[in-house]
Amino acid sequence: MQDLSLHILDIVENATEAGATLIEIYISEDKNKDLLQITIKDNGRGMDAAMVKGVKDPFMTTRTTRRVGMGIPLLEQAAKETGGNLQIISEAGKGTEVVATFQESHIDRKPVGDMGATLATLIMGNPDLDFRYYSNLEGEEIEVDTQYIRGELNDSISINDPAVINLIKDLFKKNTKS
């Protein structure tokens, strides 16, 4: 994966497959602590303790199409390469929270990347799910809440209409320092 936004896309796909209806994504930085933190939280079916332990193993997957699952191990590797780590908090029936931390200034820390494209892809592919996104990077705060957007659109257009998706992409283009 070239950047963190691709890792996030990948981890959120796990949440969609776990039957989540609301997925929250938070990215924040703490310049004083030189810390970048990504949190992905879902209300899907969750995992028991044994499974939480297992998902960090690349040779464990819930899929039947192949026998390996690399999503979590790859993100963990990306975090650990910067001196950070990956934590998974989950309970069967209650959802899962994945928290990845990075030393922000570390030379191996991947760039955040295009979160607009990641959210656009997620909303396109999962128009029935709700996403709540908040980031605070380089002093720029961005928020996307599909429940709010849906409310404003009032069923007159679907949330995955290209016009709506483009508004979301533009929001990131205008408010992200490159």
Next chain:
Amino acid sequence: MAKLKIEDLKRIKESMKGTVNLRQGEYRVKITVHMGTCGIAAGARTIMSTLLGKIENSGANDIILTSSGCAGLCNHEPMITLEVKESAPVKYIKLDPEKAGRIFDEHALEGNPVADYALSVGSETTY
């Protein structure tokens, strides 16, 4: 804080008035981008963006774009599955934006599958 403005959302709503919205279920063509770890690492998100741009530019409102997980053929990613209603779905492999664009123009819009990029043609087994 940057977020979507109510005015912008209202503007889209107004511009859509009177047009028939087929995205809520009815469609003629369905394009699925495979978004497993393998697909994402190989560039599936770029393919999604390319196709989204193509749908918008063509003005087609009977084509839906969606995503799914790994199809089990990780070495062939990025892949899409294109389904024209009442025809057999076609899986396209090892895509880039240019190939995806051609598939959109020829298969999704005109109904002619692009054999050059298809997973297999006329075979019962795939390797």
